[in-house]
Amino acid sequence: MIQCKTSKEISGMGHSMKRKEDARFIQGKGHYVDDIKLDGMLYMDIVRSPYAYAKIKNINIEKAMKVPGVVAVVTGKDLEKYNLHWMPTLMSDTQMVLPTDTVMYQAQEVAAVIATSRYAAADGVEAVEVDYDVMKPVVDPFKALDPKAPVLRTDKPGKKDNHIWHWEVGDKKKTEEVFKKADVVVKEKMYIPRIHVASIETCGCVADYDKVNNHLTMYMTTQAPHAIRTVIALVAGHVGLTEEKIRVISPDIGGGFGGKVPVYPGYVIAIAVSFLVGKPVKWIEDRSENLQADSFARDYHMEVEMAGTKDGKILATRFKVVADHGYADAQAAPSKFPTGLFSIATGSYDYDTTYMEADAIYTNKPPGGVAYRCSFRVTEAVHAIERITDRYALEVKMDPAELRMKNFIKKEQFPWKSPAGWTYDSGDYHQALKKAMDVVGYEALRKEQAEKRKKGELMGIGISSFTEIVGAGPSRDFDILGIKMFDSAEIRVHPTGKAIARFGTKSQGQGHETTYAQIIAEELGIPAENIQVEEGDTDTAPYGLGTYASRSTPTAGAAAAIAARKLRDKARKIAAYLLEVSEEDLEWEPGVFFVKGVPEKKKTIQEIVFAAYTNHPQGMEAGFEATHYYDPPNLTFPFGSYICVVDIDKETYEIKVRRFVAIDDCGNIINPMIVQGQVHGGLTQGIAPAMYEEFIYDEDGNILNGTFMDYLVPTAVESPSWETGHTITPSPHHPIGAKGVGESPTVGAPPAIANAIVDALAPLGITHLDIPITPYKIWKALKEKGKI
Amino acid sequence: MEKQITVTINGEAKTLNVEPRLLLVHLIRENLNMTGTHIGCDTSSCGACTVLMDGKAVKSCTVLAVQADGKSVTTVEGLATGNNLHPIQEAFKENHALHCGFCTPGMMMRAVELLDKNNNPTEEEIRWGISGNLCRCTGYNNIVRAIQYAGAKMRGDKLPSTDPVFV
Ligand code: FES
Ligand code: FES
Numbered sequence: 022m023i024q025c026k027t028s029k030e031i032s033g034m035g036h037s038m039k040r041k042e043d044a045r046f047i048q049g050k051g052h053y054v055d056d057i058k059l060d061g062m063l064y065m066d067i068v069r070s071p072y073a074y075a076k077i078k079n080i081n082i083e084k085a086m087k088v089p090g091v092v093a094v095v096t097g098k099d100l101e102k103y104n105l106h107w108m109p110t111l112m113s114d115t116q117m118v119l120p121t122d123t124v125m126y127q128a129q130e131v132a133a134v135i136a137t138s139r140y141a142a143a144d145g146v147e148a149v150e151v152d153y154d155v156m157k158p159v160v161d162p163f164k165a166l167d168p169k170a171p172v173l174r175t176d177k178p179g180k181k182d183n184h185i186w187h188w189e190v191g192d193k194k195k196t197e198e199v200f201k202k203a204d205v206v207v208k209e210k211m212y213i214p215r216i217h218v219a220s221i222e223t224c225g226c227v228a229d230y231d232k233v234n235n236h237l238t239m240y241m242t243t244q245a246p247h248a249i250r251t252v253i254a255l256v257a258g259h260v261g262l263t264e265e266k267i268r269v270i271s272p273d274i275g276g277g278f279g280g281k282v283p284v285y286p287g288y289v290i291a292i293a294v295s296f297l298v299g300k301p302v303k304w305i306e307d308r309s310e311n312l313q314a315d316s317f318a319r320d321y322h323m324e325v326e327m328a329g330t331k332d333g334k335i336l337a338t339r340f341k342v343v344a345d346h347g348y349a350d351a352q353a354a355p356s357k358f359p360t361g362l363f364s365i366a367t368g369s370y371d372y373d374t375t376y377m378e379a380d381a382i383y384t385n386k387p388p389g390g391v392a393y394r395c396s397f398r399v400t401e402a403v404h405a406i407e408r409i410t411d412r413y414a415l416e417v418k419m420d421p422a423e424l425r426m427k428n429f430i431k432k433e434q435f436p437w438k439s440p441a442g443w444t445y446d447s448g449d450y451h452q453a454l455k456k457a458m459d460v461v462g463y464e465a466l467r468k469e470q471a472e473k474r475k476k477g478e479l480m481g482i483g484i485s486s487f488t489e490i491v492g493a494g495p496s497r498d499f500d501i502l503g504i505k506m507f508d509s510a511e512i513r514v515h516p517t518g519k520a521i522a523r524f525g526t527k528s529q530g531q532g533h534e535t536t537y538a539q540i541i542a543e544e545l546g547i548p549a550e551n552i553q554v555e556e557g558d559t560d561t562a563p564y565g566l567g568t569y570a571s572r573s574t575p576t577a578g579a580a581a582a583i584a585a586r587k588l589r590d591k592a593r594k595i596a597a598y599l600l601e602v603s604e605e606d607l608e609w610e611p612g613v614f615f616v617k618g619v620p621e622k623k624k625t626i627q628e629i630v631f632a633a634y635t636n637h638p639q640g641m642e643a644g645f646e647a648t649h650y651y652d653p654p655n656l657t658f659p660f661g662s663y664i665c666v667v668d669i670d671k672e673t674y675e676i677k678v679r680r681f682v683a684i685d686d687c688g689n690i691i692n693p694m695i696v697q698g699q700v701h702g703g704l705t706q707g708i709a710p711a712m713y714e715e716f717i718y719d720e721d722g723n724i725l726n727g728t729f730m731d732y733l734v735p736t737a738v739e740s741p742s743w744e745t746g747h748t749i750t751p752s753p754h755h756p757i758g759a760k761g762v763g764e765s766p767t768v769g770a771p772p773a774i775a776n777a778i779v780d781a782l783a784p785l786g787i788t789h790l791d792i793p794i795t796p797y798k799i800w801k802a803l804k805e806k807g808k809i
Numbered sequence: 810m811e812k813q814i815t816v817t818i819n820g821e822a823k824t825l826n827v828e829p830r831l832l833l834v835h836l837i838r839e840n841l842n843m844t845g846t847h848i849g850c851d852t853s854s855c856g857a858c859t860v861l862m863d864g865k866a867v868k869s870c871t872v873l874a875v876q877a878d879g880k881s882v883t884t885v886e887g888l889a890t891g892n893n894l895h896p897i898q899e900a901f902k903e904n905h906a907l908h909c910g911f912c913t914p915g916m917m918m919r920a921v922e923l924l925d926k927n928n929n930p931t932e933e934e935i936r937w938g939i940s941g942n943l944c945r946c947t948g949y950n951n952i953v954r955a956i957q958y959a960g961a962k963m964r965g966d967k968l969p970s971t972d973p974v975f976v
Binding site: 140737 | 854
């Protein structure tokens with residue numbers, strides 16, 4: 022049971038308050054970017070390359086310009102005149118806005134058609150004639166490293182290969198020694214496929230440049246409006262668009278999941294065109310464009326090893342990663358961490374030796390590497406450690422639950438320093454796994470499995486006991502393009518005791534309008550119902566780095582609590598003045614200051630706020646407002662234990678997820694209903710790559726499943742009925758003890774499912790299968806093993 | 810060559826001249842400025858654009874506006890009666906069946922048709938029934954629950970609890 026300190030009327034932390042934002046969404050009054058219509062607005066559509074690698078010989082726009090309604094066709098050569106044909110990526114690499122001579126991946130933007138209507142723009146796209154000289158692309162990252170492979174980034178002077186960067190952490194020598202001496206060493210090659218966030222709303226914008234006032238309003242699907250404003254100023258400052266002249270508005274967003282963090286060429290072209298023609302320009306991607314060209318996620322080729330004793334004690338791990346970044350390093354990761362937070366891969370276990378290395382490679386694929394519902398490569402890391410832990414349990418013939426229990430970091434060992442350098446804040450891993458086992462009925466399931474195995478039936482049980490790392494982050498380590506990753510909250514309480522609060526983050530469905538109000542309600546006792554939350558407008562919200570990587574609660578949520586506490590301190594002073602007692606004589610309970618021992622002598626927060634405007638003490642600043650920029654002292658480390666039970670048809674290899682129990686620990690819970698909703702959603706995004714989703718490219722660099730017809734986003738039929746629960750281990754350093762939850766399920770679910778499937782097939786000699794695991798993959802693996 | 814059509818939208822008859830190739834979803838969103846109906850794909854896969862045409866749920870990105878000539882179309886904007894929410898709207902809010910809200914209008918329109926035909930569907934019938942509508946946010950658990958809740962409301966049964974259930 023979650024304890025609430027406030028009444029239901031106040032609805033502070035712990036209440037399953039119904040969401041404030043829902044009223045508009047259920048009545049068709051959401052306001053998404055494609056709903057914006059401005060006077061004189063033009064529409065933009067994009068000509069894309071059918072080839073993965075080709076020289077552009079010629080672009081003929083003549084016919085397109087004759088299409089009724091078409092007003093302009095923009096090519097790379099046009100942008101080159103303003104030095105806008107290239108742009109920086111978030112990783113300080115460069116990426117084309119529009120090409121002047123070469124296309125680097127299929128579906129790359131080649132030209133933009135501007136017209137008076139959506140249909141005319143699409144007609145214009147059809148009529149643009151592009152002459153290509155097709156070249157043989159480099160599709161496989163391992164082949165890209167071949168000295169004979171063509172060098173893709175010829176735009177970079179002196180670049181002689183397709184290697185982007187090398188990264189390593191840990192103790193190489195010590196790891197080698199431990200591995201050499203260890204009784205048991207297991208090793209698997211694992212591939213985490215290239216996938217896509219596939220939020221149901223695609224990306225888009227309306228760029229509205231006002232020539233008279235030299236002012237740009239940019240409505241866009243962005244998870245980080247302030248950072249975007251700064252980036253636009255950095256890119257377009259030289260044409261007179263400086264930061265005070267730019268307003269970025271992020272309206273309602275139809276799902277982000279990290280895919281709406283990067284700056285895509287379409288946004289930049291729309292701004293350039295609006296700047297040149299002085300009219301608003303709308304660009305909305307089609308789904309297929311979104312899948313084929315926008316930033317992908319994952320695409321990690323990993324070699325994972327674990328060393329241990331015969332009786333199941335983990336001694337060391339080693340990880341080697343080859344990361345396919347496409348033709349530009351456009352991943353979203355904090356500057357210092359080229360592999361993001363992959364170094365969480367040592368997992369939930371108590372051992373002190375690890376070594377990790379990674380190399381990033383250019384290929385002829387779309388650029389990216391977004392943190393898809395994941396703190397920067399944590400999904401890959403957790404898959405690696407949770408899969409290899411099961412592999413090790415199989416090798417030493419130990420139950421995977423028992424092996425985990427034996428190796429978990431104990432709750433009294435926190436704060437715990439990981440061999441890769443992180444300080445885990447708090448945890449109780451034993452409790453979470455025990456709870457998951459109790460709920461699922463682990464012992465009974467193992468017995469059932471043993472019975473079924475005798476009959477040749479395929480049933481599997483898979484565990485994943487993950488440790489997450491979220492809340493980027495402490496400014497000493499975390500920045501994006503130099504901007505420190507703090508976040509902010511500003512609270513203004515009106516004379517009548519109702520408030521508006523603004524944040525540097527941006528909800529894309531997480532329910533911030535409700536949860537932030539609850540945090541403030543908890544601290545100030547003003548009913549959450551009376552606290553209006555606003556985000557996404559850079560003209561009004563305080564500066565922040567946006568919402569992704571489960572950072573909103575750890576950063577902006579903390580900022581809200583601290584700003585509210587500043588106000589409570591002020592309230593105490595005013596109450597003391599009004600009640601004519603000293604501050605120390607006052608006691609606080611949600612919404613009221615009263616005199617110790619004399620509860621009828623009291624002032625409500627509403628009375629106090631009114632006094633702040635009407636009768637404040639001499640010498641005190643009038644009004645009731647506070648702002649806080651929160652720079653976290655550490656990251657937070659949510660964790661959980663998931664157990665998946667699968668039945669596999671022994672003839673068709675159809676996989677049925679029978680049960681899936683998820684126990685999450687995200688510290689103190691703000692709104693249990695919303696936390697549960699986040700977990701449900703993340704679990705479905707976890708089963709997706711585990712069983713269904715993967716982009717497939719042929720050797721010519723053609724994407725073979727770049728539409729919703731053949732990229733299988735799970736429907737309600739593929740998605741099991743999730744069983745979720747929690748344990749609560751507060752974060753010791755976070756002002757409200759919360760940790761962040763959005764990405765735990767996406768990160769934790771795939772290995773639980775993969776482990777269950779491999780467990781079912783283990784009697785047939787299967788030790789590992791790459792996700793997504795499909796009936797065909799199982800059939801193929803068994804065929805190769807000679808089992809069928 | 811434009812063609813004149815008359816479509817009844819949410820009870821109001823509208824006569825307009827449209828291009829024969831205009832999609833119903835664009836007629837609704839662009840010509841009639843009702844933006845509650847969304848577009849999530851270009852392959853008739855996601856269902857974000859679902860509306861009712863003569864009571865039948867259709868993907869309005871896959872229907873031409875001219876095919877709606879003489880027909881009656883209901884969108885999310887037409888669900889509530891005055892200030893009274895439709896049971897499905899109440900159910901989605903009470904059961905936290907939406908996160909970003911983008912799939913929600915289409916999902917609700919499909920659910921309305923489902924419940925019109927059978928106001929007491931099993932979980933399996935609901936899951937198959939909404940399998941033409943994608944939601945990337947919710948994991949569907951609460952959508953299923955919301956549709957059950959709306960069914961109970963439409964049947965006049967006692968309403969199930971909307972508290973989250975934890976294991
Ligand atoms: S927009 Fe996706 S089905 Fe109509
Ligand atoms: S609520 Fe976001 S797609 Fe369903």
